[in-house]
Amino acid sequence: MPDLPLMLVAIVALALFFDYTNGAHDSANAIATIVSTKVLSPKMAVVMAAMLNLAGALMGEQVARTIGSGIVNAEVVAGCQTIVLAALFGAIFWNLLTWYLGLPSSSSHALIGGLMGAAAAYSGFDALNFASIFKKVILPLVLSPMAGFLGGYVIMVLLTWLFHKAKPRKVNTLFRKLQIVSSAFMATSHGQNDAQKTMGIITLALFLSHEIPEIHVPLWVKLSCAMAMGLGTATGGWKIVKTMGHKIFKLEPIHGCAAETAAAMVITAASHMGAPISTTHVISTSVLGVGASKRLSAVRWGVAGNMVIAWIITIPAAGLVAALVFLALRQLGTT
Template sequence: MFDVPVLLVLIVLVALVFDFTNGAHDCANAIATVVSTKVVTPRFAVAAAAALNLGGALLGTEVAKTLGGGIVLPEVVQGSHVLVLAALVGAIAWNCITWYFGIPSSSSHALIGGLIGAAVGHGGFATLNAGGIVGKVLLPLVLSPLAGFAAGFLIMWAIYWICARIARGKVNAAFRRLQLLSAGFMATSHGLNDAQKTMGIVTLALLIFGKVDSVEVPLWVKLCCAMAMAMGTAVGGWKIVKTMGHRIFKLEPVHGFAAEGAASLVISGASMLGAPVSTTHTISACIFGVGSSKRLSAVRWGVAGQLVTAWILTLPASALVGFISYWLLHFIWN
């Protein structure tokens, strides 16, 4: 039905749409706390987050290589021209559903789930890289929120200890300024991890179509994905900002600094290891950790239950849509 070059162009365009929705959906990760604590205006926060997401997206390719060759076996799916498109449809569908309802689910795991579902639709479970999925997806899925919770708790506890004899007003005044640094670090680490995921999926498409010989990200792919992420961030996701910044725990500047600093450390570390972690999972867990350092009752644990439910559903739901999308597209193609 389509010439291969036309289909490849379509896949790249849809991938960039996903990257755009990812930026719009996940910009809250970088700016929710700094907006909710009224350190800066929403407009300034979104503009700064967009610029820093752009810069972070160009800093590495380890996560892109994981998405390109660590989830499915490229040699097994070689020639399946609709596979990547089906994966993207699954991810975008789940992103749109959760964006509409203001649920801070994971765009990362939506993309991975869509890719897994489409690959299984193409050739069964033999298409999957089981070691890569366990080591780079499932373990980080569990460990990154736990690490975020612990880091948020410990950083906040350390701040309480250091600032115990300082007037609360002076502490918050200082951290209003320091939170600008932590929010910037968070936005950069978000771009470093999240934009690379689309780079990896586009590179996998190029490999399937025989346009590249290995999972090495071309420069034009880096630039296009970084720009799409930045433009999506500029649009913003205000429903998710409200959930992240207000419903979990009543944040003050010191809490925002601790949560963003903790999340940035976890996400940057994962990026260097090539693990496509969820920035949403991580920052949410950090906020829970920060709130728990004050007292457990300060955190709205009912919201935690809703978020965990969304996290659990993301992989299988997007995989199911990816599986169905593969067969529909395969039917159209043939």
């Protein structure tokens, strides 16, 4: 890591802490189903998820570029590093609150909401890149959960049709093995999308402080974020694992495999398009889709409704906290 000004060091440290909380908060995305179906022990699942989250974080930087240049107009906020600092405070506050409550909300949208709120507090809504926000944030916010639900439903229907004559014991044995593969795919895709968001926020801070000439993720940023997310995942998010794996729909290995495969496909596609989607949204709705393929009453829709409420309020809630933090920092003269 190169020599950096004190404010920038603080931003990088806070961003890596956010990445750590992201890994801990969202580790459930990759391991909830495989733990709840008892295919792997919690310890083994966390170790696998941590390693593959780290590997996925090093694949590409399309999502990082979106966070770095597609949310705020860099020329409008140029030179104001405090925006990034306030955005991180807003995102971390929301992450910790929902982590404590056991709600599988979106760390991604907490970060995006924080960035939007801080930038708007600095120079009004002209600081926001609305065209990019609509294309890369709002549309994926709506479409990715729908794709997760549909994918989980379709894959589960196909698997049911293919194995309807097979003995349940043989099916269970087969999918206990296949679920390890699908969980590994899910963990890798999670790292590929989520860790890049923190890479983007650090890169934006480096650009605003004129440490780099353009929005391009330095290697040390990639490595630092990958390691922070891997360490966070290793701590686990067991309250959220319980919600994801038990309270939505009672899962068996075939259900977990279908949900993880559907979610990982959606997340990987979004990562290649540079869309910072919520991995939590996608795996949650994939589980719902799998449950709905059995029968609608198999899904605990009340729990699903609580998650949707958390999703809706994440961006404005994190944005409000970030805006208040920015205004407080400005009163202290740090801007």
